Amino acid sequence: MDRHLSRRRVLRLAAAGAGVAAVGPWFLRAGYAQAGPPPLEKKDTYTVGFAQTGSNNPWRLAETKSMNDEATKRGYKLIATDANEDTAKQLADLDSIIAQRPDIIIFPPRESKPLAPAVLKAKAAGIPVILIDRDVDHSVAKPGVDYVTFIGSDFVDQGRRAAEWLIEATGGKAKIIELEGTTGADPAIDRKKGFHDLILQGSFKGTPVADPQPGMQILASQTGDFVRDKGRQVMQTLLQAHPDVTAVYAHNDEMAIGAITALEEAGRKPGQDVILVSIDGENAALDAIVEGKLGASVESSPFFGPISFDTMMKYANGEDIPDWVKVEDRFFDKNNAKEFQGKQY
Ligand code: GYE
DSSP, rough: OOTTTTTHHHHHHHHHHHHHHHSSSSSGTTTTTHHHHOOOOOOSSSSSEEEEESSSSHHHHHHHHHHHHHHHHTEEEEEEEEEEEEEEHHHHHHHHHHHTTSEEEOOOSSSSTTTHHHHHHHHHTTTOOEESSSSSOOHHHHHHBBBEEEEEEEEEHHHHHHHHHHHHHHOOEEEEEEESSSSSOHHHHHHHHHHHIIISEEEEEEOOOOOOOOEEOOOOOEEEEEOOHHHHHHHHHHHHHHHTTEEEEESSSSHHHHHHHHHHHHOOBBBTTTTEEEEEEEEEHHHHHHTTTEEEEEOOOOOHHHHHHHHHHHHHHOOOEEEEEEEEOOOOEETHHHHHHHHHO
């Protein structure tokens, strides 16, 4: 056997080889209990399970459309569900998808810990899983072992980039309100981490990258659930407790736009006396940047259709898939927002 084959590839080849001689579910075959994710057969067409978390913001809608469009383009059948931003419903949706036995399941886990067992369930049913846009807790389910891969952004890095921009824009002096994403969601955990590391410790992933920032103070952090109106409401409340706020870090654009409304309703001038930075890069955010109300937005792309199906095909072809298929993100601020205005989602 070629020593240069990776362990994962060896396991996958072993599992595939076992299919020729043995009968019964692949995961029960002797010696393959430790094998990686269930294999995916090469076929002309596929049935793909897609369990969306919800449809309450433009980002989610753009992602769903991207998955639908790509499935249609390739002539694949999509079994799609929408959990209405309810973690228990997403678990139930996945149970029902598993029962329909699709060839593969591709989904964004709403929360990283509660959804990890669903990945193990799919594996036990012999259905490979690709996670997109949010990851699960690796202490429960592991990429390359329990599921094929995680396709998505580096959320810690997004938080770092937002912090770097804010330090620069405020000259290292700011009183910050942080509007967090959905509690327990991978991007909310990591976007907080990347930002806090840089602001509070002057370090990134354990390595010093900037001077400690004694002038940057985080006044309060609270979840706005990645939703515009919740962002507005939370900002309204936090503004009363912290009228001295001079900056807002929102984990997504929708909450930043909600915060802009709350600030304006309170007679404040977003972009002037309160500087805002957020993440995603949706059309409404580009408009707000051009209007001078939002300072910058770190991109987090929702267009997972093409990359999901390409990765799935590579897996079916027996190619090596890294544990993390990283999506590279651009950065939008007043220097380039006009150029992308109306071209996003
Ligand atoms: O930033 C946010 C959405 O999981 C990366 O979820 C995604 C995030 C995205 O609701 O707008």
